[in-house]
Amino acid sequence: GAVVSQHPSRVICKSGTSVKIECRSLDFQATTMFWYRQFPKQSLMLMATSNEGSKATYEQGVEKDKFLINHASLTLSTLTVTSAHPEDSSFYICSASSGGFEAFFGQGTRLTVV
Amino acid sequence: GQSLEQPSEVTAVEGAIVQINCTYQTSGFYGLSWYQQHDGGAPTFLSYNALDGLEETGRFSSFLSRSDSYGYLLLQELQMKDSASYFCALRTNAGKSTFGDGTTLTVKP
Numbered sequence: 001g002a003v004v005s006q007h008p009s010r011v012i013c014k015s016g017t018s019v020k021i022e023c024r025s026l027d028f029q030a031t032t033m034f035w036y037r038q039f040p041k042q043s044l045m046l047m048a049t050s051n052e053g054s055k056a057t058y059e060q061g062v063e064k065d066k067f068l069i070n071h072a073s074l075t076l077s078t079l080t081v082t083s084a085h086p087e088d089s090s091f092y093i094c095s096a097s098s099g100g101f102e103a104f105f106g107q108g109t110r111l112t113v114v
Numbered sequence: 115g116q117s118l119e120q121p122s123e124v125t126a127v128e129g130a131i132v133q134i135n136c137t138y139q140t141s142g143f144y145g146l147s148w149y150q151q152h153d154g155g156a157p158t159f160l161s162y163n164a165l166d167g168l169e170e171t172g173r174f175s176s177f178l179s180r181s182d183s184y185g186y187l188l189l190q191e192l193q194m195k196d197s198a199s200y201f202c203a204l205r206t207n208a209g210k211s212t213f214g215d216g217t218t219l220t221v222k223p
Contacts, residue, residue, distance in 0.1 A: 006156075034211075044201070046211070093156055105157050105158070108156040
């Protein structure tokens, strides 16, 4: 299957700082990328959908000013958690689609805010 | 909106067959996907049904009945490594999915 690389896999940051997570499709062009958040023992919750070259569409309840998403090219999307707080600690996962029925997931990023 | 319901836990023994059911409600349906997730890892795609019937991929099969808003994942010849969480997910447009709460499968020797 197609490969989606997410970086970093783990990050610890201080409260109040910002963290950027990258999601790259390595061997296909991702017209659409999705960002999910998953708390321990819970399901994946879609945060936002991004299409290359346009603004991301955020799900209800997700603060767009806190979770900045940039989909600058067909192979790269970034999620920046701004002014992070301990409650933002979670597992963040991206997935990428070239328009088919299958979306390929990155490895995930475990964010811990201390 | 969309909602999915699946059992929270299932336990089975090595070599057995287990079925994980998923019922859903949605206003727009494109397909039902199944994902496996091991502790600490990312979800991996297992199967997808857009039409009624059974899709078979090795030891895993997935079934869909659109009229019943129901699907299931069937795992045969269970192995210890199959212990994981399994999510059904509603596909509503290109790649976007709404996930169920997940079923934790424990395979015992």
